[in-house]
Amino acid sequence: MSKxxxxxxxxxxxxxxxxxxxxLDTSGAMAGPNIMALNQGLAxxxxxxxxxxVASKRVDLAVVTFGGEVKVAHAFSSIxxxxxxxxxAEGATRMGEGIWKAMEMIEKRKQQYREIGTDxxxxxxxxxxxxxxxxxxxxxxKWDTVIKLVHAGEAAGKFMFFAVAxxxxxxxxxxxxxxxxxxxxxxxxxxxxxxxGWLTRSSAANSTEGGSAKxxxxxxxxxxxxxx
Amino acid sequence: MSETxxxxxxxxxxxxxxxxxxxxxxxxxxEGQPGLCAKIYASTAVNVQLHDKLKVMVAYPxxxxxVETQKHHSIAWPTRLLYRGAADPLYFAGFxxxxxxxxxxKKAFCRFHPDGRAKHSGGEFTWRHAYTSALNISSAVxxxxxxxxxxxxxxxxxxxxxxxxxxxxxxxxxxxVRDAGTGRxxxxxxxxxxxxxxxxxxxxxxxxxxTPATDHFGLAVLLFQFLMEGCHPYQSRGQLVADASSTVDKxxxxxxxxxxxxxxxxxxxxxxxxxxxxxxxxxxxxxxxxFAQGHKEPSARPTSLEWFSGLRKLHKQVVECKAxxxxxxxxxxxxxxxxxxxxxxxxxxxxxxxxxxxxxxLAQLPLAKIVAPKAGQSILQISNASFWHLxxxxxxxxxxxxxxxxxxxxGGVALSGTLSSDQGWLKLSRNSLDANERSQExxxxxxxxxxxxxxxxxxxxxxxxxxxxxxxxxxIGAIHGAAPAGWKFLQSASKKSxxxxxxxxxxxxxxxxxxxxxxxxxxxxxxxxxxxxTMLK
Numbered sequence: 001m002s003k004x005x006x007x008x009x010x011x012x013x014x015x016x017x018x019x020x021x022x023x024l025d026t027s028g029a030m031a032g033p034n035i036m037a038l039n040q041g042l043a044x045x046x047x048x049x050x051x052x053x054v055a056s057k058r059v060d061l062a063v064v065t066f067g068g069e070v071k072v073a074h075a076f077s078s079i080x081x082x083x084x085x086x087x088x089a090e091g092a093t094r095m096g097e098g099i100w101k102a103m104e105m106i107e108k109r110k111q112q113y114r115e116i117g118t119d120x121x122x123x124x125x126x127x128x129x130x131x132x133x134x135x136x137x138x139x140x141x142k143w144d145t146v147i148k149l150v151h152a153g154e155a156a157g158k159f160m161f162f163a164v165a166x167x168x169x170x171x172x173x174x175x176x177x178x179x180x181x182x183x184x185x186x187x188x189x190x191x192x193x194x195x196x197g198w199l200t201r202s203s204a205a206n207s208t209e210g211g212s213a214k215x216x217x218x219x220x221x222x223x224x225x226x227x228x
Numbered sequence: 229m230s231e232t233x234x235x236x237x238x239x240x241x242x243x244x245x246x247x248x249x250x251x252x253x254x255x256x257x258x259e260g261q262p263g264l265c266a267k268i269y270a271s272t273a274v275n276v277q278l279h280d281k282l283k284v285m286v287a288y289p290x291x292x293x294x295v296e297t298q299k300h301h302s303i304a305w306p307t308r309l310l311y312r313g314a315a316d317p318l319y320f321a322g323f324x325x326x327x328x329x330x331x332x333x334k335k336a337f338c339r340f341h342p343d344g345r346a347k348h349s350g351g352e353f354t355w356r357h358a359y360t361s362a363l364n365i366s367s368a369v370x371x372x373x374x375x376x377x378x379x380x381x382x383x384x385x386x387x388x389x390x391x392x393x394x395x396x397x398x399x400x401x402x403x404x405v406r407d408a409g410t411g412r413x414x415x416x417x418x419x420x421x422x423x424x425x426x427x428x429x430x431x432x433x434x435x436x437x438x439t440p441a442t443d444h445f446g447l448a449v450l451l452f453q454f455l456m457e458g459c460h461p462y463q464s465r466g467q468l469v470a471d472a473s474s475t476v477d478k479x480x481x482x483x484x485x486x487x488x489x490x491x492x493x494x495x496x497x498x499x500x501x502x503x504x505x506x507x508x509x510x511x512x513x514x515x516x517x518x519f520a521q522g523h524k525e526p527s528a529r530p531t532s533l534e535w536f537s538g539l540r541k542l543h544k545q546v547v548e549c550k551a552x553x554x555x556x557x558x559x560x561x562x563x564x565x566x567x568x569x570x571x572x573x574x575x576x577x578x579x580x581x582x583x584x585x586x587x588x589x590l591a592q593l594p595l596a597k598i599v600a601p602k603a604g605q606s607i608l609q610i611s612n613a614s615f616w617h618l619x620x621x622x623x624x625x626x627x628x629x630x631x632x633x634x635x636x637x638x639g640g641v642a643l644s645g646t647l648s649s650d651q652g653w654l655k656l657s658r659n660s661l662d663a664n665e666r667s668q669e670x671x672x673x674x675x676x677x678x679x680x681x682x683x684x685x686x687x688x689x690x691x692x693x694x695x696x697x698x699x700x701x702x703x704i705g706a707i708h709g710a711a712p713a714g715w716k717f718l719q720s721a722s723k724k725s726x727x728x729x730x731x732x733x734x735x736x737x738x739x740x741x742x743x744x745x746x747x748x749x750x751x752x753x754x755x756x757x758x759x760x761x762t763m764l765k
Contacts, residue, residue: 013498013500053338054335054385113473117463117496117500119478
């Protein structure tokens with residue numbers, strides 16, 4: 001079920017890649033200043049990563065949104081070619097399908113890397129939500145499948161799953177979705193800019209320091225609250 | 229911030245503008261000394277051990293291969309220690325080093341990576357430039373090794389390369405230093421996986437001694453990236469590497485995927501890599517030694533000096549494509565590989581810059597003649613190889629060009645003698661050698677006033693010494709249409725000098741070109757000399 005949107009040429013194939021999917025909540029829960037901050041954050045992210053010559057050749061970025069329906073707002077590309085039309089917030093929170101889609105895209109992208117011989121680091125799946133999934137509930141078949149894939153994928157080193165809870169996100173459910181070794185971080189109110197700053201630094205570090213297990217991610221201080 | 233610091237020789241410096249900031253400190257301009265900069269450590273990074281290490285470095289600098297010949301620092305080596313107050317380790321603050329202020333110097337990454345290259349200089353940084361950069365990097369690393377130091381952390385970001393292939397090794401304070409007097413070892417605590425020799429994989433950098441052989445691995449990776457369009461030598465595809473996703477994993481496996489005796493089936497070069505055959509057999513063989521044999525056997529890897537001389541020897545065989553001035557390749561290939569790649573991929577790896585470039589200029593590369601040997605225990609050696617000046621039609625009429633000729637003494641006693649020019653338009657800065665110097669630069673001034681731009685001229689510099697005689701030929705040529713025999717195309721690229729490093733033994737070859745941007749085929753001034761050694765009687 002390969003779609004054209006997934007089969008984009010790998011840019012800068014000489015450089016080891018770090019496939020990164022930003023999985024963004026664009027449901028009604030994000031309406032207002034949050035969605036604006038998210039759009040600004042994406043623009044800042046591009047600008048900042050471009051300043052790092054090496055990282056900009058390595059971060060392979062895609063954006064998937066789940067608001068009403070799951071959409072690939074941007075298929076994998078180098079930062080140079082990264083361009084997302086302004087996101088709008090509406091509809092239900094189809095987080096389960098969104099996660100599914102993101103994991104599928106990552107596997108396909110890795111396959112593409114392997115076929116041409118591009119080296120890669122462990123991909124990132126970065127989920128930001130302000131609500132709770134409306135397309136799956138604990139205990140139903142979809143929930144079980146998605147959670148199992150997330151936890152198994154993280155454990156097997158297929159990707160790194162980060163979850164950020166914004167605003168009124170259901171922290172309890174997000175904690176169940178996120179892998180046990182990396183619980184979700186809660187975004188302090190309005191600290192979007194700081195969050196994307198962190199994301200930039202982490203992406204740059206991950207893509208230039210080899211994404212080794214030893215690498216430490218910058219502290220979430222500045223935007224993250226310690227969860228209780 | 230205009231803090232003042234004491235230097236280890238009793239002087240005082242004042243900091244100027246901050247040039248950059250990193251985890252362990254900041255680099256500043258030094259007020260009133262544009263050629264220098266100062267690195268001041270953060271209080272968390274500074275300690276007595278670092279002081280002792282830098283002290284050894286300042287006392288025993290390597291012989292920079294380009295300082296004398298090119299007035300360029302290929303190694304940003306610390307020259308003075310800085311203190312807050314008395315010259316006591318407790319007050320140690322940082323050090324002074326040569327500044328590379330020219331914005332044209334970019335991280336090596338920006339020069340070997342095809343996209344970075346296109347972004348910074350269009351297709352003007354040609355494969356010939358990449359080749360020459362590789363040569364120059366080898367020469368700088370050889371100079372480091374010659375003094376017993378190891379770079380340790382060779383990588384794509386701590387070597388700067390100019391548009392004219394001058395290079396500078398930076399972050400020298402991270403090098404591995406051994407105090408020859410006490411035997412004390414100061415290790416290099418940093419490294420990057422993609423350039424780290426397999427025998428060091430998984431080890432903690434500050435807990436292992438580096439060797440020239442571990443540097444030879446990193447050096448070969450970097451040279452491969454320059455010569456093979458940014459590809460890493462172990463990047464590959466196929467069954468054998470199906471489970472190795474990262475470059476570091478692939479280095480551990482150790483399959484060099486390019487054709488060589490003993491290459492296993494089931495591993496192939498990446499689809500986007502240029503054919504290994506764009507390199508001549510000798511260079512391929514060096515890479516095979518570095519990455520196939522050298523994977524398990526560090527001593528099999530070519531040394532920096534081997535790289536330098538191997539690449540140097542073949543440099544003249546890198547020729548310009550008849551169809552595209554930005555395409556340079558090995559003569560024996562017959563057909564231009566870049567034209568083929570452009571056709572196959574629909575994308576030129578050396579794209580034309582925005583504006584229309586001018587015609588190529590022509591330059592001649594005559595060899596200096598070896599004249600009769602003469603008695604003496606001193607040996608005359610001319611160590612500039614060749615350099616050209618190109619003159620375009622926009623040049624100021626009557627413009628003067630300046631350059632220099634390095635005269636060295638390779639013998640044991642003082643070298644003395646005289647120099648003369650046989651043409652009025654070629655003036656020398658002096659007409660006798662300074663017997664106290666082992667190496668000296670003779671300034672050359674080419675005065676184009678009164679010369680007809682449509683004609684060719686040749687002058688000779690006669691050097692007569694007690695260590696032998698030499699004649700250096702200097703030509704100014706106006707060339708229209710096809711190149712006469714013995715002349716070769718030279719691509720116009722930039723205003724600064726290009727160089728092909730010096731031999732690490734300190735008396736090797738230096739080649740330089742001064743090219744003018746947007747040059748239009750008009751008149752070339754060619755100034756050339758070649759290494760010559762006159763023999764003892």
